[in-house]
Amino acid sequence: MSLTIGIDPGSRITGYGLVERRGSEIVYIGSGIIRGGSTGPIERRLLMIKRELNGVIERYRPEALAVEEIFMAKNPKSILTLGEARGVVLLAAAEADIPVFEYTPREVKSSVTGAGAAHKSQVAAMVGRLMRLDHEPETEDETDALAVAFCHAVRAALFRGRLT
Amino acid sequence: MSLTIGIDPGSRITGYGLVERRGSEIVYIGSGIIRGGSTGPIERRLLMIKRELNGVIERYRPEALAVEEIFMAKNPKSILTLGEARGVVLLAAAEADIPVFEYTPREVKSSVTGAGAAHKSQVAAMVGRLMRLDHEPETEDETDALAVAFCHAVRAALFRGRLT
Numbered sequence: 001m002s003l004t005i006g007i008d009p010g011s012r013i014t015g016y017g018l019v020e021r022r023g024s025e026i027v028y029i030g031s032g033i034i035r036g037g038s039t040g041p042i043e044r045r046l047l048m049i050k051r052e053l054n055g056v057i058e059r060y061r062p063e064a065l066a067v068e069e070i071f072m073a074k075n076p077k078s079i080l081t082l083g084e085a086r087g088v089v090l091l092a093a094a095e096a097d098i099p100v101f102e103y104t105p106r107e108v109k110s111s112v113t114g115a116g117a118a119h120k121s122q123v124a125a126m127v128g129r130l131m132r133l134d135h136e137p138e139t140e141d142e143t144d145a146l147a148v149a150f151c152h153a154v155r156a157a158l159f160r161g162r163l164t
Numbered sequence: 165m166s167l168t169i170g171i172d173p174g175s176r177i178t179g180y181g182l183v184e185r186r187g188s189e190i191v192y193i194g195s196g197i198i199r200g201g202s203t204g205p206i207e208r209r210l211l212m213i214k215r216e217l218n219g220v221i222e223r224y225r226p227e228a229l230a231v232e233e234i235f236m237a238k239n240p241k242s243i244l245t246l247g248e249a250r251g252v253v254l255l256a257a258a259e260a261d262i263p264v265f266e267y268t269p270r271e272v273k274s275s276v277t278g279a280g281a282a283h284k285s286q287v288a289a290m291v292g293r294l295m296r297l298d299h300e301p302e303t304e305d306e307t308d309a310l311a312v313a314f315c316h317a318v319r320a321a322l323f324r325g326r327l328t
Contacts, residue, residue, distance in 0.1 A: 041258075041264060042254060042264075043254035043255065043257050043258035043264050044258055046251055046254050046255045046258060047255060047258035047259060050255055070244055072240040072241065072244075074240075076236040076238075076240065076243050077236065079240050079243045079244050079247065080234055080236075080243050080244075080246070080247040080250075081247070082244070082247065083243065083244040083245070083246065083247015083248045083250070083251060084247045084248070084250055084251030084254065085251060086244075086247070086248055086251065087210055087247060087248030087249060087250065087251030087252045087255075088251045088252065088255050090206060090207035090210050090248065091207065091210045091211060091214055091251075091252050091255070093207050094205075094207035094208055094210060094211035095211060099205075100205060100206075100207050
């Protein structure tokens with residue numbers, strides 16, 4: 001058993017997705033979003049993210065946490081806000097002693113769709129298919145979290161020579 | 165009694181400074197730095213910052229936490245790293261139920277030196293004098309933390325009509 005949690009951090013919405021590697025298969029375990037809210041002081045929103053994420057981690061006890069590297073072309077204010085949410089996510093991993101793995105958007109897209117320049121809609125469709133979901137995840141945040149979890153699970157398996 | 169902690173977050177070094185308003189005076193209580201280290205995974209460094217900061221908060225029980233707004237002209241990678249450390253600091257405040265106050269670099273400099281465009285060396289010298297320190301703080305991070313704490317203490321006092 002090898003359980004990975006993928007996270008798409010954000011101060012308003014943080015997506016999470018859990019996948020498990022079973023032999024040569026990557027199986028969907030669960031996913032959801034944590035709403036930090038769009039109003040109220042940032043520190044309250046970070047606290048909400050941290051508490052809910054702690055709950056998810058306690059419930060599933062993942063062995064690895066995967067996040068996407070942040071795309072640097074965004075505006076500085078968004079990078080700061082993303083950084084704040086990301087810091088709290090990384091802290092949650094360290095507190096639970098879960099190793100963190102980072103992947104570029106290109107690596108994630110490529111592992112899910114086979115193409116590093118795939119469109120968001122293609123990623124969402126492939127995540128739905130690969131995980132055999134009966135519906136696509138409701139939000140992009142959840143899709144992105146599942147995609148990065150999938151990316152890690154495939155790469156970790158390749159690394160150990162388990163998947164072909 | 166009104167105790168303010170000022171923080172200058174950073175993934176390598178986080179400075180903190182505590183000041184207390186006593187009537188019309190702002191009194192130095194303590195200051196220091198937390199070393200996240202310059203090597204090792206970022207999540208471990210964030211964990212170190214969080215744990216030490218929790219210790220400082222428990223020891224002094226400040227009633228307000230003051231931070232500087234992040235200067236957006238830095239490069240995106242630095243903003244991200246700062247954001248991560250800052251997220252952890254804000255989380256620590258929220259967990260301890262301490263309200264957070266933000267000031268621009270200009271507001272901080274102006275409250276300490278009387279000039280919004282003061283040089284770093286002037287700020288450091290004035291912090292030393294205002295706090296009646298027998299020496300200037302050893303690192304810039306500690307100075308900056310004391311300066312933002314001072315800024316909040318003065319403004320909070322003005323707001324309440326206590327200082328002239």
